[in-house]
Amino acid sequence: MARLSPEEIEALFTRTDGSYGFARxxxxxxxxxxxxxxxxxxxxxxxxxxxxxxxxxxxxxxxxxxxxxxxxxxxxxxxxxxxxxxxxxxxxxxxxxxxxxxxxxxxxxxxxxxxxxxxxxxxxxxxxxxxxxxxxPAEGLVLAQAVQAILVWGDHAFSETSPLAVLPETGATVLRPEIAGVIAAGYDRMMPVAANDASHALRLFARLQGPEGS
Structure with missing residues (x-):
């Protein structure tokens, strides 16, 4: 699975004004x-x-x-x-x-x-x-909306790269595994429901390094 760096995770939750904001x-x-x-x-x-x-x-x-x-x-x-x-x-x-x-x-x-x-x-x-x-395609449209509603992401989180990927073998639309990992880490019961400090991105990153993120 592709791994996101702490900086890439932080960018997913950075607003246009440069502040960090996460909520589930x-x-x-x-x-x-x-x-x-x-x-x-x-x-x-x-x-x-x-x-x-x-x-x-x-x-x-x-x-x-x-x-x-x-x-x-x-x-x-x-x-x-x-x-x-x-x-x-x-x-x-x-x-x-x-x-x-x-x-x-x-x-x-x-x-x-x-x-x-x-x-x-x-x-x-x-x-x-x-x-x-x-x-x-409707399948991709609704899945992308579900992803963007499950967390509060940064203003430009998916402006350049979609959270989805198309499997070449089947043509099925799926959630990119690295984004799936961030979502799962964000809902870890030890994590806060909301965070405004960028150190939160390091905590997400740490959870992606465990067995569930490999």
């Missing part, structure tokens, strides 16, 4: 998907379940506070979000956010909410299915 879910994940047909719904939930299992985390049918805490929206135009009931209450500043994403011609966006310990409380995933996005 502090509660079981209860997903819901809007705007897709039944077969895509099953694919999204299957991808989330696969990544959650890898992390050693838990799924749930419902969240006691929110009902669902991982909400995935598929749509064609950003303005459609303004018509979603109660979304503006869950995401403050929704109107200017939609305007900014529309003007940037963005195709995806994730918004997180956090609990008192800094762990992920909820995640909202928005996917604008323009022509380019529609060309991406």
């Amino acid at each position: 879910w502090g509660r079981p994940i209860a997903p819901i998907v809007f705007g897709v047909q039944e077969e895509t719904l099953a694919m999204v939930k299957g991808a989330v379940e696969a990544v959650v299992t890898l992390a050693g985390h838990q799924m749930a049918e419902t969240d006691p506070e929110l009902g669902s805490n991982l909400m995935v929206f598929f749509f064609r135009e950003w303005d459609e979000l303004l018509d979603v009931p109660d979304l503006g209450r869950m995401i403050p500043g929704l109107e200017p956010l939609v305007a900014r994403l529309r003007n940037a011609d963005a195709t995806q966006y994730r918004a997180f909410r956090f609990d008192d310990q800094g762990g992920i409380q909820a995640c909202f995933v928005f996917l604008r299915m323009n022509e380019a996005m529609a060309q991406i």
Whole structure:
């Protein structure tokens, strides 16, 4: 398996302003998907379940506070979000956010909410299915979104290198093993649910050197 250096791990959780920020879910994940047909719904939930299992985390049918805490929206135009009931209450500043994403011609966006310990409380995933996005194989698209929702990554973590790889023998899309290792290490029960110090990356690196990372 390819090994990431401490510096490469740190870069995965470094924000645009240079600060370090890591967070994982502090509660079981209860997903819901809007705007897709039944077969895509099953694919999204299957991808989330696969990544959650890898992390050693838990799924749930419902969240006691929110009902669902991982909400995935598929749509064609950003303005459609303004018509979603109660979304503006869950995401403050929704109107200017939609305007900014529309003007940037963005195709995806994730918004997180956090609990008192800094762990992920909820995640909202928005996917604008323009022509380019529609060309991406659904299996890879939903797996990539599950990976990016399981942790709070840095702003440019996967801007140059996808977290996924295609197996040449079968053509199947899989999670790159080094990224899978980082996710599993991040959910180690001895690790904090959130961290803002780059020394956290060294602790992740140390866990990747053990039997589970080999």
